[in-house]
Amino acid sequence: MRNISDVIEGYLKQVIELSERDHIEIKRSEVAEKFQCVPSQINYVINTRFTVDRGYLVESKRGGGGYIRIKRIRLHKKSDVLAEIIERLEQGATQSMAEDIVFRLLDEEIISKREAKLMLSAVDRSTLLLPLPLRDEVRSRILIAMLFSLKFQSNV
Incomplete structure (x- = not known):
């Protein structure tokens, strides 16, 4: 069974895909009400x-x-996706950053x-x-090597 974070993520991704604009604007409280959870749960999913x-790019405006x-x-x-990711990896890669990158490659x-x-x-x-x-640097180098392999052997 999926947890509430997975359900909220799936909902927001679906709304983004169905949107005719290049972005969506949501009110945290409205989404929280829809899923009967606290607004901080929405923050957690987005963050x-x-x-x-x-x-994804996220921006928020506070206030009424x-x-x-x-x-x-x-x-x-x-x-272009691979080149952008490789550039980001040059500063090292935490465990969560590496996971996010792999999930993005899968999603794309x-x-x-x-x-x-x-x-x-x-x-x-x-x-x-x-x-x-050192671990983050080695992780980054491994990912960069994998991405270069994908980029130049697959001609993507």
């Missing part, structure tokens, strides 16, 4: 599931007429579910038994 590494705007970043070519249909599982296994903290910040 963890709609990150730049997963291909406040809203949260979620925009899906859509690059035209897969090679650049990798298969099998490839995603392999990538996640290779960069998991239990595999990279190194102290921080």
Whole structure:
């Protein structure tokens, strides 16, 4: 059974896909009411599931007429997606950042579910038994090598 965060994420993604604009604007309280949860649950979903590494931009306006705007970043070519991710990885990659990147690659249909599982296994903290910040640097280098392989061997 899916948890409430998965349900809210799925709902918001569906609204984004069905939107005729390049973004959606939501009121946190209205979404919380729809799912009968606290507004902080909506914040949690947005902060963890709609990150730049997963291909989203989020901005919010506080106050009475406040809203949260979620925009899906859509690059035209897969090679552009890979180049953008590689550039972000040059500063290192935390465990959650690596997971977000792999989920984005899966969502953008650049990798298969099998490839995603392999990538996640290779960069998991239990595999990279190194102290921080060395672990994040090694994780980043492994991901960059994988992405270069995808970019130049698949001609995407």
